[in-house]
Amino acid sequence: MKFEIQCTRHAARRARLYCEHGLVDTPAFMPVGTYGAVKGMQPSILEALGTQIILANTFHLMLRPGAKLIEAQGGLHGFMQWRRPILTDSGGFQIFSLGALRTITEEGVHFRSPLTGESIFLTPEISVEVQKQLQSDIVMVLDDCTPYPASEKVVRQSMALSLRWAKRCHCAHQAGGSQAALFGIVQGGMYEKERQASLEGLLNIGFDGYAMGGLSVGEPKDLMFEVLEKTLPLLPAHHPRYLMGVGTPSDIARAVALGADLFDCVLPTRHARNGHLFTSEGVVRIRNAVHKNAKRPLDERCACSTCQHYSRAYLHHLDRCKDPLGVVLNTLHNLHTYQTLMKDLQRHIEHGTLSSFVKDIF
């Protein structure tokens, strides 16, 4: 993987990431394709929206349909017929979300499959192996995602475990001889000192990119940005910086200004399925009866094919009828909004007009 910075404005960077399956212009947003599909979206539609990279969930895919099956189908690219880069998470965040259903040991995590009840053991080595079977372009280390709130002692222990796991992931990745990039994940909760210790540990190991983990887990938004403001400048400038699981359009814009390059979030896709649509006038809840007779498009200022063709009344109707076409048209719109935002952010970095653009959004 090559990371080529084209220009920087204060902390913000406009760059290109060259992966095994193609290039990614950053700042970039990765739509989430949990089970080997961005729900309802054909890859050709994702490409037409300007999507250059998607995220897939290791945890979900190892349970269904299984990593070996996907490997035999030509990896995730062959299975889902997506030709461009894929980043796979490590399963850490999903295991964190299982709460009481999992047991964490030094060796790894024991949990029961939410699908079959089967007992499963995930270790750093297995996570790396599974991601290799999926044949992703960017592999994430397995981490222990610290809850919020948590005492500094708990955070320190969790962060230290994540570091030991990161080292084991690095060894396994090297031993596997994979062409994929490997990213480390900075943990340490909301404590500056622990964040720094986590980063130092990761830098000693050495990764292709660095992610900010353990954020957007329930903490106040101001606190998240406080952590970002303190930690992002410490991340090595010549490696991509990935802010995991963030966020709303304005969160992304603010984080880009602070120097983050990569983002993923279920918001645009999940919100689309629930009829929450991002527009230039804010979020429109298309399920609301006020849209029943509305002839105007969802967003007059949007160039997506949903807004070019359909009325709010039609989208409201599809939602009421639970027609899968509603999922398709809503998701198409929300992803178009996100991808347009990323192109705008890239352009404003190039033109040196980022800060006023971010202020406008915020």
Add this chain to the structure above:
Amino acid sequence: MKFEIQCTRHAARRARLYCEHGLVDTPAFMPVGTYGAVKGMQPSILEALGTQIILANTFHLMLRPGAKLIEAQGGLHGFMQWRRPILTDSGGFQIFSLGALRTITEEGVHFRSPLTGESIFLTPEISVEVQKQLQSDIVMVLDDCTPYPASEKVVRQSMALSLRWAKRCHCAHQAGGSQAALFGIVQGGMYEKERQASLEGLLNIGFDGYAMGGLSVGEPKDLMFEVLEKTLPLLPAHHPRYLMGVGTPSDIARAVALGADLFDCVLPTRHARNGHLFTSEGVVRIRNAVHKNAKRPLDERCACSTCQHYSRAYLHHLDRCKDPLGVVLNTLHNLHTYQTLMKDLQRHIEHGTLSSFVKDIF
């Protein structure tokens, strides 16, 4: 509406139907877009599959979102952004399906909305008015669909009521000054004499096209074809003949050989949603565990984009995950199969090779 027969081979005809919104090559299959959408399908995909006409359900649309709303949105074409012809049924068949929930009188049908419980009254005049609001290209008369089995006396009374309603629909349609075509529906159950009486009555009124109704309602398939063999030759040759609600690919092929021109059926779309996929080797149930690891496409001989790109394993996986993309890809395949069948039938009529082609399918 103009109906131009290009060639005939025995009973079969290759023709063109010129509607307000464009031409339809016949024999033609109409995908069913119950609620103003062929579930999951963008109109651009339907067009790319060669779809020239779709069917929409008056009964469903008058209940949700309502015909006046659709009229205000530029009719069904504007609402759903489908540019080509639309045939609307009259609501008769759906009311028949309501069973005990409706009361039929000379004036019309009283029923309760299955959505809201609201009491609704549908008459021949209201059905025609609603179809006018939907701005369909082909309007169907409201009919009383006779159940099977039924005594000849019951069938005769029902058929006679349908005829009186057909006359009222014709008057209302004339009075409304609509540009749309109006089709009559031949009823009369499985009784040759009643079918003939129904047809005579319709011919006395005079319609733009004639449909065979009250078939595919539970009778043995041989009996349906016996009725078709006796009745289709009596329908006027220079008007389109529409076989309502039929059917499987082989049913359609056999009925084309007997002289039917237009077909609609929920089979390809509903089956697609349930994972029953039509292939050159018969119906494949993609939900079946045997497909879990299958690398081969659904149908090696199929040129649709689903079969060109995806494995059976991927379609199986999407079905298991209930991903709307599965609905999209399955529906795309089944409709491609149906539209390819219609093009094959058209070509074999032109080339005089229809009977051997139909024998092969059967």
